[in-house]
Amino acid sequence: MTAPSISMAPGPVMCIVGARPNFMKMAPILRALAAHAPGLPTMLVHTGQHYDRDMSDRLFTDLGLPRPDINLDVGSGTHAVQTADVMRRFEPALDTHRPSCVIVVGDVNSTLACTLVAVKKNVPVVHVEAGLRSYDRKMPEEINRVLTDQVADRLYITERSAGDNLRREGVAPERICFVGNVMIDSLLANREHAQRPADTLRAHGVDPAVLAGAGRFGVVTLHRPSNVDDAPVLGRLLDVLAEVAERLPLVFVQHPRTRGNIERFGLSQRIDPRRVVLLPPQGYLEMLGLMAEATLVLTDSGGLQEETTALGVPCLTLRANTERPITVDEGTNTMVGDDRVAILQCVDEILAGRGKRGRTPEFWDGRAAERIAADLGAWLADSRRHP
Ligand code: UD1
Numbered sequence: 001m002t003a004p005s006i007s008m009a010p011g012p013v014m015c016i017v018g019a020r021p022n023f024m025k026m027a028p029i030l031r032a033l034a035a036h037a038p039g040l041p042t043m044l045v046h047t048g049q050h051y052d053r054d055m056s057d058r059l060f061t062d063l064g065l066p067r068p069d070i071n072l073d074v075g076s077g078t079h080a081v082q083t084a085d086v087m088r089r090f091e092p093a094l095d096t097h098r099p100s101c102v103i104v105v106g107d108v109n110s111t112l113a114c115t116l117v118a119v120k121k122n123v124p125v126v127h128v129e130a131g132l133r134s135y136d137r138k139m140p141e142e143i144n145r146v147l148t149d150q151v152a153d154r155l156y157i158t159e160r161s162a163g164d165n166l167r168r169e170g171v172a173p174e175r176i177c178f179v180g181n182v183m184i185d186s187l188l189a190n191r192e193h194a195q196r197p198a199d200t201l202r203a204h205g206v207d208p209a210v211l212a213g214a215g216r217f218g219v220v221t222l223h224r225p226s227n228v229d230d231a232p233v234l235g236r237l238l239d240v241l242a243e244v245a246e247r248l249p250l251v252f253v254q255h256p257r258t259r260g261n262i263e264r265f266g267l268s269q270r271i272d273p274r275r276v277v278l279l280p281p282q283g284y285l286e287m288l289g290l291m292a293e294a295t296l297v298l299t300d301s302g303g304l305q306e307e308t309t310a311l312g313v314p315c316l317t318l319r320a321n322t323e324r325p326i327t328v329d330e331g332t333n334t335m336v337g338d339d340r341v342a343i344l345q346c347v348d349e350i351l352a353g354r355g356k357r358g359r360t361p362e363f364w365d366g367r368a369a370e371r372i373a374a375d376l377g378a379w380l381a382d383s384r385r386h387p
Contacts, residue, residue: 010384012041013376014099017068018049018086018110020059021183021303024284025105025128027063028185032369037377043097047086047110048073052256054281062284063186079109079140086113094121100380101126104148105182107141107302112148119151124383128182128372130155131162131171132302132323138226141302145323154379156372158182158306159326159361179371180363183303184310187288188366194289197251203286206277211249216295218248218347220276223255224300227318231265233338237318238262238270240340244298244347245275251290253279296350298343305333310364314355316346332358 013033017026026044033042046068050056060067072089074082086109094102094117101124104111111127118125130149134142149155149166157163158181166176197217198208211217220241228234241250252271254262259280262268271278282290288307291297297308297315305324308315309331320337327333334356336342349355363371 011098011100012043014043014045014094014097014102016045016047016102016104016110016114017065018047018074018114019106019108020050020055020281021301022105022108022110023056023059023063023065024186024303025182026103027065028182028189028369029103029105029128029372030065032373033376036370036373040100040373040377040380043070043099044068045070045072045090045093045114047071047090047114048075049082049086049108049110051075052281054283055256058283062190074110083109083113086110087117090114090117091121094118094123099123101153101376103128104152105129107132107145107148109140109144112144115148115152119153124154124380125152126154126156126376127152128156129158131157131166131176132159133162133165134321134323136321140225142323153383154376156368156375158364158368159324161325177371177375178363179375180365180368181306181310181361182368182372183306184364185366185369186284187307187310190285190288191292193285194292195283195285197290197293200279200282200286200289201251201277204279206279210274210277211251216248216351217293218244218250219290219294219297219299220250220252221255221297221299221301221304222258222318224319225257227300227338228255228258228261231261231267234258234261234265235267235270236340237338238267240338240343241276241298242270242272243340243344245272247344247347247351248295249275249277250298251277251279251294253282253287253290255281296347296355306331306364308332309358310360312357314346314350316343318343326361327358330359330361332356 074085102118103126105128201208305327309327315333
């Protein structure tokens with residue numbers, strides 16, 4: 001085994017993205033570093049975990065992300081294969097470019113894979129959106145979060161409860177820094193450029209009258225393996241969605257995993273095309289427009305729970321737990337799991353005008369990335385002085 005080949009080299013800040021939810025988190029960080037920390041040049045690495053035009057390229061365009069300096073092109077695979085491929089392909093990039101630190105965001109397989117490679121080469125790792133915990137180790141993201149946070153050097157958190165989680169796990173308080181939510185930076189920066197839902201529907205050959213007739217609509221996304229990889233579970237959820245659709249029309253934006261499974265399990269007929277508009281994965285501005293105008297959102301996504309809170313739109317989360325408790329305590333989120341009665345009751349409350357309105361959590365103010373830029377330069381200089 002060769003010794004770690006890099007040690008505190010004053011190279012670029014290497015920013016890692018891999019999957020769709022990473023892109024909206026990294027875009028404001030890159031912008032803030034360019035504007036507020038010109039002494040810290042950046043480099044963008046895309047692992048290629050998500051690679052479809054709909055899952056990747058369109059979001060790069062919408063968010064004004066630069067073309068990646070390096071694309072590792074790993075693609076899909078089992079967790080082991082995907083994580084291992086990112087690690088094998090990332091190592092030579094790290095050796096070549098000798099970054100001063102690696103910034104990872106969120107909780108996807110690429111986050112953990114790049115973290116593991118970097119820490120073993122003594123390259124400082126900065127984790128943005130650290131400390132979130134669902135306390136459900138069946139979620140692959142939970143494993144990615146716990147392991148990344150144990151070995152990362154600087155931990156930027158979106159809500160104060162994340163700091164409590166980290167301290168409970170023995171993380172030294174001086175590694176933790178509360179900066180707010182970079183994903184909400186992206187939302188606020190793009191809010192006024194959001195695409196109108198009617199235009200989004202037209203672009204897919206759908207007559208917007210489907211929604212306009214009702215005057216309101218709901219937005220649905222589902223992609224968690226626990227909800228969509230098991231035929232009876234997915235079938236039950238589609239049946240509940242059909243009952244919701246009797247009350248208000250739905251726009252169901254389908255992840256490739258979900259669309260594939262609905263077809264594979266023979267569940268397509270459970271979706272009534274007169275009440276449910278099916279769309280492929282949307283660009284950032286299309287999704288923002290749909291959420292902002294929705295009467296309610298039904299989802300199992302982590303990001304949508306936060307975005308709906310920032311938009312003040314009621315969100316029903318089709319999961320038993322959330323790693324983002326502030327969206328429930330202060331925001332518009334309600335956890336409903338797969339409980340048919342709870343889901344329909346909440347929908348009826350919202351339609352009666354009694355949905356949660358919530359308030360904007362602390363530091364979800366569009367300036368989280370600026371706080372990171374301000375902290376990072378000082379922290380890097382300090383780590384060089386006291387390695
Ligand atoms: C990943 C993240 C999840 C995140 C989600 C957002 C992990 C463990 N999971 O899940 O946290 O919420 O991204 O989408 O990292 N596929 C395509 N085109 C693509 C990418 C994927 O068709 O561009 C299909 C493939 O069939 C693939 C499947 O989607 O096998 C799942 O992709 P994968 O990257 O393994 O995980 P996600 O479910 O997208």
